[in-house]
Amino acid sequence: MNKRQHKASLTKKKISDAAIKLFEEKGFRNVTVDEIVQITGTSKGAFYTHFKSKHEVFLNKFKEIDRYYEDVLLDIIEQEETSSNKLKVFLKLQMKYIQEDLGWDITRTIYENELDPSRESYFLMEDRPLYRILNNIFVEGQKNGEFRNDITASEMVTVCLRVMRGLLYDWSINEGSYSLEEEQELLFFTMIRGLSSN
Amino acid sequence: MNKRQHKASLTKKKISDAAIKLFEEKGFRNVTVDEIVQITGTSKGAFYTHFKSKHEVFLNKFKEIDRYYEDVLLDIIEQEETSSNKLKVFLKLQMKYIQEDLGWDITRTIYENELDPSRESYFLMEDRPLYRILNNIFVEGQKNGEFRNDITASEMVTVCLRVMRGLLYDWSINEGSYSLEEEQELLFFTMIRGLSSN
DNA sequence: TTGACAAAGAGACTACGGTCTGTAAAATAT
DNA sequence: ATATTTTACAGACCGTAGTCTCTTTGTCAA
Structure with missing residues (x-):
């Protein structure tokens, strides 16, 4: 990494750190790009050379x-x-x-970002660790007879992802007003019951 | 309805009709409020006396x-x-x-709107027909022994809503690229299996 | 060493959703 | 009939995400 790249990556980190800090303090919507660049002593030009959008800043996060x-x-x-x-x-x-x-505000913002067709989708990237891990569990569970064999493992991954998204979406629109850790159980246990061999 | 109210409701309808037509033609994001008021020969003032936001226009729809x-x-x-x-x-x-x-673009827009905390939520209104209908089905299904009795009907409604939202959210971010009617079956059947008494 | 090029950034500018203020005319009160 | 208030609306204005253009400065080839 040469001198220029080094300086650039410092700028990027400076912006990213300040932005995430501000988002956590005030919520995504209450932070403006102007504010971020003002605090970091940078500029709109700097911000948008490093990030495609305000959303993208913590897509990394x-x-x-x-x-x-x-x-x-x-x-x-x-x-x-x-x-x-x-x-x-x-x-x-x-x-x-x-x-x-992460918290609900970041979750909400991610879910909102994914709904914007003009932006790159993270959820649709097929090679996420999440997908591989789930797939492995289902493949294994089919082999040992725990899960149904009338549908494929990848279909079960699809089911599981949709259910997860439903819960996280619901949690987001409810502004994190309930405990995700507690509420997940009923939903996921029901799903697993539906996916089990009997 | 007096003369003034009558004229106002005509204006509202004119805006609503034109807006929905434009949304269907070009997609929600590609239609501007300026365009709508210009086409209808009205004004921003008129638009925002009748609708709280651009989204709200077809919340009615x-x-x-x-x-x-x-x-x-x-x-x-x-x-x-x-x-x-x-x-x-x-x-x-x-x-x-x-x-x-409705189509995926309208669905997407509704789902996006719900994620904005500054706007009224339609999904969170507890007295929607959707909720009552689902509740009735589950209550009935519990009585006749089809559905589980270890959880309440209203918990089952919650499960069902989250699953539905997961599917519709997923369909939206995929820009309607698959048949909702076909894909719903696997997901909902799995859920129903998980909610059935055995 | 120097000159062409490119990357990083500064900051003016645009697009657009939404707000604010002013006004004409209809409704209502006196 | 006249005065007062309210409503529907016009359109100037504002805030903010994102773009465009121009400048600086490091890189690299000769």
């Missing part, structure tokens, strides 16, 4: 969730005996992470 | 869905024998209606 899946959750679920317990624990810890580390 | 539930779907599901079949038919026809009569 959100992507950390995948690292969390791979680094932390994978090890934990391996300790569970059954596939359905792996799934249960995975979903529970995921919701706990979203509730405690 | 969306609310027609409830009339559809009450007027059409209620009769149809009454012909089904079992509660779970009522639910299946209801959900299927609902998705068919959304796909064919």
Whole structure:
């Protein structure tokens, strides 16, 4: 990395850090790009050379969730005996992470961003760790007879994703007014019941 | 209705009709309020006395869905024998209606609007026909032993709504690229399986 | 070393949703 | 009949996300 690139990456980090801090303090909608660039002593030009949009700033933050899946959750679920317990624990810890580390405002903003067709979608990227992990659980659960065999593992992933999104969307429009960690259980257990072989 | 109110309601209708027509032609995001008022020969002032926001214009359109539930779907599901079949038919026809009569762009816009905390939420209004109808089905299904009794009917409504929203959200971010009517089956059948008594 | 080029950034500008203020005329009170 | 208030509306104005243009300065080839 040469001198110019180095300076650029410092600028990017400076903007990103300040922006995320502001978002957490005041909520995404109450922070303006002008404010961010003013505080960081940069400019609109700098901001938009590093980020495609105001949303994108913490899309990066959100992507950390995948690292969390791979680094932390994978090890934990391996300790569970059954596939359905792996799934249960995975979903529970995921919701706990979203509730405690991301919060509803960031979640809401991500969900809003995904609805904008002019922007890149993160949810639609097929190679997310989330998708691979779920797929592995279902494949394994089918092999050992826990899950249904009349539908494919990838169909079960689809079902699971839609249910997850329904819950997170609902949590977002309710402005995080209920405990995600507690409410996930009924919904996911029902789903798992529907996906189990009998 | 006096003369002034009459003229006002004409203006409102003129704006509403033109706006919805434009939305259908060009998509919600590609229509500006300036364009709507210019075409209708009205003004920003007129627009915003009748509608709280650009979104609200077809929130009214969306609310027609409830009339559809009450007027059409209620009769149809009454012909089904079992509660779970009522639910299946209801959900299927609902998705068919959304796909064919509303379309994904309107659906997307509604879902986006709901994520804006500064706006009134339609989904959170507790007395929607949708909620009552679902509740009735679950209560009935519990009485006749089809559905689980370890959770309440209203909890089942909550589960059902979240699943529905997950599907519609997913359909929206996929820009309506798959058939809602076809894809609903796997998801809802799985859910119903999870809600059935055994 | 120097000159062409490109990357990073500064900041004026645009587009557009939404607000505010002023006004004409209809409704209502006296 | 006249005065007062209210309503529907016109359109100037504002806030903010995002774009465009221009400048600076580091990079690299000769």
